[in-house]
Amino acid sequence: MIEGLNKIFESRIRLGIMSVLMVNDWVDFNTLKELLKVTDGNLASHISALEKNEFITIRKEFVGKKPKTSYAASKLGKQAFKKHLAALEKLLKGNM
Amino acid sequence: MEDAKKHLESLSEIKELMERSTKFISLSGLSGVVAGVMALAGASLAYMRLQLYYGNTSMDVLRNSSGRIAGMNNLAKELFLIAVAVLVVSLLAGILLTLREAKKKGQNIWGKNSMLLLGNLLIPLITGGIFCLIMIYHGWFILLAPLTLIFYGLALISASKYTFVDVKYLGIGEIILGLVSAIYLGQGLLFWAMGFGVLHIVYGTLMHFKYNRN
Numbered sequence: 517m518i519e520g521l522n523k524i525f526e527s528r529i530r531l532g533i534m535s536v537l538m539v540n541d542w543v544d545f546n547t548l549k550e551l552l553k554v555t556d557g558n559l560a561s562h563i564s565a566l567e568k569n570e571f572i573t574i575r576k577e578f579v580g581k582k583p584k585t586s587y588a589a590s591k592l593g594k595q596a597f598k599k600h601l602a603a604l605e606k607l608l609k610g611n612m
Numbered sequence: 613m614e615d616a617k618k619h620l621e622s623l624s625e626i627k628e629l630m631e632r633s634t635k636f637i638s639l640s641g642l643s644g645v646v647a648g649v650m651a652l653a654g655a656s657l658a659y660m661r662l663q664l665y666y667g668n669t670s671m672d673v674l675r676n677s678s679g680r681i682a683g684m685n686n687l688a689k690e691l692f693l694i695a696v697a698v699l700v701v702s703l704l705a706g707i708l709l710t711l712r713e714a715k716k717k718g719q720n721i722w723g724k725n726s727m728l729l730l731g732n733l734l735i736p737l738i739t740g741g742i743f744c745l746i747m748i749y750h751g752w753f754i755l756l757a758p759l760t761l762i763f764y765g766l767a768l769i770s771a772s773k774y775t776f777v778d779v780k781y782l783g784i785g786e787i788i789l790g791l792v793s794a795i796y797l798g799q800g801l802l803f804w805a806m807g808f809g810v811l812h813i814v815y816g817t818l819m820h821f822k823y824n825r826n
Contacts, residue, residue: 535630
C-alpha cells in the first residue's frame with residue numbers, strides 16, 4: 517500500500533462524492549446523483565460507506581412533506597481527502 | 613505507468629466535479645459572438661440613420677433646444693427599435709445556445725449555480741437599466757454609453773464568481789471602455805460598438821475554442 521493513498525477513495529464514486537462535498541457546504545442526495553450520474557442504490561451504498569468512516573455528516577429535514585437528506589464533509593473526511601490528493605499528486609510527479 | 617494514467621484520470625475527474633458542482637459552466641461562447649455581431653449590425657444601422665437625419669452621430673441630437681426629450685420622434689423610435697431588436701435576438705440566441713451546451717455537458721439549467729449566476733448578473737444590470745431610464749427621463753443621453761458599459765461590466769464581474777473566470781475579464785474590459793467613453797462624450801455609438809460588439813466577439817471566440825469545442 518502506497519503511503520497516503522486511502523483505500524476508501526479507491527472507488528471513483530466515493531472519490532467523486534468527496535470532491536463535491538469539499539467545495540460545497542451541504543449537498544442533497546438528488547444533486548449528488550445528478551452530478552455523479554449514478555443510480556439511487558449505488559449512491560446510497562457509497563454514502564453509507566463514507567458515513568461509517570465518519571468522513572461525512574448527514575442532515576435530514578423536511579421540505580414541505582418530502583424528506584430531504586443532505587451531506588457535508590466532516591473534518592476527518594476533509595483531512596483524509598487532502599492527504600489522498602497530495603499522495604496522488606506526489607505519485608504522478610514521481611512517475612513523470 | 614498504468615497506475616500513473618489512472619491517477620491522472622482521478623485528478624482530472626476531481627477537478628471537473630468540483631468545477632461542475634460550484635459553477636455554471638454551460639455558457640456558450642458562440643452566443644457571445646452572435647450578440648457581438650448583432651451589436652455591430654445595430655450600431656452600424658443606427659449610425660446610418662443618424663447620418664441621414666442629422667449628419668451627426670452624437671446621441672445628443674435627440675435633445676431639442678429646451679434640453680428635454682424631443683418627443684418620440686421618428687428617429688428616436690427607429691433607434692429604440694434597433695436596440696430592442698439587437699437585445700431580443702442576442703438574448704434568444706444566448707438562451708438557445710446555452711440550453712444546447714447544458715444538454716451536451718449534462719448540467720441542469722435551473723440548478724443552484726445557474727440561479728446564483730443569474731441573480732448576481734441581474735442585480736447590477738437592472739440597477740443600471742433603471743438608472744439609465746432615469747437619465748433618459750432627464751434627457752441626459754450623453755451619459756448613456758458610459759453608464760451602460762460600466763454597469764454591464766460590473767454585472768459581469770459580479771456574475772463571474774459562478775461561471776468561467778473569463779467572464780470577469782470581459783467585465784473589466786467593459787468597465788475600462790465605459791470609463792474611457794466618459795472622457796470622450798458624444799462618441800457613444802463608437803464605444804457601444806466596441807464594448808458590446810468587438811469585445812463580445814473576441815470573448816465569445818476565445819471561450820468557444822477554450823471550453824465549448826468537441
